[in-house]
Amino acid sequence: MTASVLTVEDLSLEAVSPHGPRPLVTGVSLDVARGRALGIVGESGSGKSLTMLATMGLLPEGVRVTSGRIILDGRDVTALGDRELRSSRGRVAAMIFQDPMSSLNPLRAVGAQVASAVRIHAPGLGRAAARRRAVELLESVGVRDAAERAAARPHQWSGGMRQRAMIAMAIAHDPLLLIADEPTTALDVTVQAQVMALLDEVRERTGSALALITHDLGLVGEHTDDIAVMRAGSIVERGATADVLAAPREEYTRMLLAAVPSAHEPPARAAAAIGDGATEAHANEVALEVADLVVEYPGRRGRAVRAVDGVSLHVRAGETLAVVGESGCGKSSLLRAILGLTPASGGSVSIAGAPAAAAIAGRSAAERARAQIVFQDPSSALDPRVSVAGSVAEPLRVRRAYRPDRVRELLAGVGLDPSFDDRLPGRLSGGQRQRVGIARALALDPALVLLDEPVSALDVSIQAQVLDLLRDLQREHALAYLFVSHDLGVVRGIADRVVVMQGGRIVEHGPTEDVFTHPQHPYTRTLLDAIPHLTPRKALS
Template identity: 50%
Template structure:
């Protein structure tokens, strides 16, 4: 990729030529798994490159190779990688230490695993500064840490620098990681999925911040993501990866508006659009009769939590209905109370006040014995299948457990039915005895759906079921839910922070903020003619695939 006009004589900031990364283990003819195969690209100073592709395409492997983070892992790395003129793969350790955090810095996907829970955030940033500026005093390092936090938009930075990671929200933790990356003023920042699982407004803030920092400092940026909407307004060039190879690369506007590779076209076609309804809308094919009584009705729900003697109200006066065969989307930012509402609706959590009626019966008035037959009709698909599946039990046994609890089948019948459910969600029944770690994220989510279907539910509450999946896997899971809804007559409550996904699957939508529903109505009406300022703000923060429109939206947000 060429430098911009006027920079033709400037040496590339990043040069990658013939990069190949092979991990040990069975999988390929040479005795390893080839994660990256013959990749080449360049990045000029001050420019931004987006590396996109599905999970397993090799994106993060490339990002790690830029700082030679594969050294000592057993991975075989070949080719040439130069960052700031340094031959990274051949550099001795002292030079690598100066490169990492000094010349180039990385922002990782999960800030909780990158930040030490035992130390204050400011101390951790100051430590990075002192490693690269050994002559700096503790006072100077702390001042630099506070300045870095202030620079990335942390309010009252001097006080918050003394906070530990668990005292920060998800968006604040990601800002803290960016501050840590910037404290030594690197020439290059590598951001590996920095906005995955963040709600749309926080995601927009992080992307705007990276853009402003690049504009203000002239740093180069490599943004690794599976979300094409994220790269549209954030980078100059885009490189599309599949199975370790580059299938297409070029200016972001050209690649997104007129993709040459079939794979890029497939990725773009799989992206849910907030400005257009997918036709046919997969999960909205079943319509409830308007005069049919609600399947589920919640009235005046309130939920309070008490921590360290302090009372926090998570949900306040929430009322909603779901009719047979209907999908209700529940959207809002992190902390708005969506998941708490979902758990109360299926009685995984009792409300502090209010009622939940299912088929006319007050669930709160039922004892455990009377409630047990209804639990099978109210099922939940959780956000993280890794934490909701027992790693010591095969996926088949996890799906079979609800069947055994019902006691309606003998053991052979239970296994047969569990295999039928695995096949129904698109998994090979022969995988019955495999364990969760042997599956991809999308496959594990299918296992979670199969387990939820085992007791033959009438209402499925899906809590962020596709938030961490790449766009093609996300589309597959959404289509699967749509097929199940049509064939089984399921009602659904679809909880998500991704407004484009919610529009693609829902009949009606309820928008939550600070524990309350601030707007509710038919999904197309709410999206096309939002009334509440909060809803308008959420829609304005959704990434779009047109770089020019994305740039205009960023300028409007900056001026607000």
């Protein structure tokens, strides 16, 4: 029998507050053997991350273990002191966190931070040797020109690149257990495939175990041997990944599987029907016209770096155009240029039939109102000190158009009743926060809504609710959506047309089903081939 790296026995956690203890995790038991991978799935707040943080001795302040044992490499974590815990982190177990920006020091070069992780368990290693090892690690996780890029600060790296740096630090000492907490949430499908292949390679080489916390059931199907499904602090189903995905016993597991959008099959609801609610008067209106757009940034030695290179596209009222491509392909720069946040170096942008100035400072208030954006992370997009109603009212107050009944109408339109009006964002779930962001974006009656990864931070069941909401609002208001996403399953379910970007240029565009079923460009085929399948191929093999 294969020895276990991690055994959790009847673990219970609670939060301590002035109002008394509140249970967070109850009676959780799980096991991860050497060389095996365990997928831990469930909605936000189910206790997935807290359970794994407990195994590292990293529970947040105010949360404590009330019962149970955590045996890591033969030692009970709950009985270890701070010094012993520090010596095991990175060497026995290492954790890859979801948000690399909050995990990296913004003032230090990325390479220096990787080198520090190398030296923490090898204090005799010289600085130069640590730097060379840091570059090797960065190269091993797919960072191009690693020696040069190592000198850059975290804000100069894309989200996907920052996550690669976090993985490089985690594998620096070949730990017995890798705990990956949503490690690919911010990554496009090809980089996601590379990262997961890298984690598989590390496990194959070192015999290490993997605990993968994720809401992507496709990743669980392809990269884990066993699965534990959590709900409300307890495990409701566990077993071999192949068995659970093929024949789930619990209704909750079946619900999670049913909510997963598929990029491999046509959506049940045809994407072409999304805009059917638009009236004939709006059907031929062009909400966005982009012609030969160029966006450049200053580069080294005075050379300009062209992030967007001659892009042309249009979006009609009531239509959804999706933009897909790898990190760094120019998607975000395109959105910023459309909004005027980054002035375009060339080309033109027209919104609702009116030419838009390159810089937002040159646009009138009415022109700015025509295009609004819903951001990827609803937590950082909302002021934590401002109530739900206050956040939605803010653009109306700026335009001197505030009316309490308009705020309530907007919140009702996204499914939030009056009990939410006075709540702060911290008291909302991720899906509820994103609904507030959508309501705020609609406050000024825009013709165009830019959706920048609007559901990537949400669980699959919440994703489905938000996507249904976006469809309903589009039908009701004839909204044009420019939808940026790396989740091709979501794209196939919501978009009428797809634009594929590579290296700042459009390499393919067309109706969604045509692009997914008959891709013409090799890069598009590469993207589609990298999509994880829900079918548990790895476990079956």
